Amino acid sequence: MSLFTISQERYYNNSTNFTGDGSTLAFTLTTAMFDPLPTALGDLQVFVNGKEISQGNYSYSSPTLTFSGNTNNTDVLESDGAPKNGLQIIVVQINAVEQLGSYQHITLADIVNNFMISYVGEEKIIPKVKRSNVIFFAQRALQELNYDTLRGEKSQEIEVPDSLQMKLPHDYVNYVKLAWIDAAGIEHRIMPIRVTGNPTALLQDNNYNYLFDNNGKLLTANESETNKKFRSLDATVDLSNSYYRKDEDGFARQLSAYYFS
Numbered sequence: 001m002s003l004f005t006i007s008q009e010r011y012y013n014n015s016t017n018f019t020g021d022g023s024t025l026a027f028t029l030t031t032a033m034f035d036p037l038p039t040a041l042g043d044l045q046v047f048v049n050g051k052e053i054s055q056g057n058y059s060y061s062s063p064t065l066t067f068s069g070n071t072n073n074t075d076v077l078e079s080d081g082a083p084k085n086g087l088q089i090i091v092v093q094i095n096a097v098e099q100l101g102s103y104q105h106i107t108l109a110d111i112v113n114n115f116m117i118s119y120v121g122e123e124k125i126i127p128k129v130k131r132s133n134v135i136f137f138a139q140r141a142l143q144e145l146n147y148d149t150l151r152g153e154k155s156q157e158i159e160v161p162d163s164l165q166m167k168l169p170h171d172y173v174n175y176v177k178l179a180w181i182d183a184a185g186i187e188h189r190i191m192p193i194r195v196t197g198n199p200t201a202l203l204q205d206n207n208y209n210y211l212f213d214n215n216g217k218l219l220t221a222n223e224s225e226t227n228k229k230f231r232s233l234d235a236t237v238d239l240s241n242s243y244y245r246k247d248e249d250g251f252a253r254q255l256s257a258y259y260f261s
Helices: 010-013 108-119 131-146 223-230
Strands: 015-019 027-030 044-049 058-061 062-065 088-093 177-181 188-189 242-244 252-254
Touching: 088 131, 108 131
Parallel strands: none
Antiparallel strands: 015 088, 027 062, 044 088, 058 062, 177 188, 242 252
């Protein structure tokens, strides 16, 4: 059974949607949309065609949302309050428990308990077995899954907000690549931080000789050029002629810097 049991809309936005037909006033919420269901009018926000509707134009008695006479939203509601034909109704549950990532774990105890209930006992596949043995093989099964599960790759294209944060997909495991696109629709890979660094920058004279202090210790800069350039890089700079090349995995490697530990 899938661990992800809620809708994509519920997962990302804590919302569900309907479509108005110009006459329907009552819309029923279900546990497939919200679980648990909202209990009070204050738990909801309602939008029709992207416009937030005043609470004076609807009421809520779990699980039914009912539109009433329209005095404020004549552009999206009929005179009796029914959302106009073809307009999308979005119902948002306020302060709902965030579901991001909630699907992703099932405990080892649940796996063992489910196995014991389903397969162990009189007139079942396994008449008798020690719980410790089941735990051992459950752990081994998880190890084998980590070794053998086939890799699957999916992609999403989104517009990143100013916060530079996004909601991870419900089936996210790890990322393969991140990229931004230019006006021509060409992808430009965003490099992970591991391909650069912040080495200790040694001070040198015009002849590239190292500089030392009065105690004979190497003089160092406050910040390396590598880190300074990385932090100030303009994403629109053309790197096609820089010291980068593609390796076999499609990642870029910087060839001009060497690091010593």
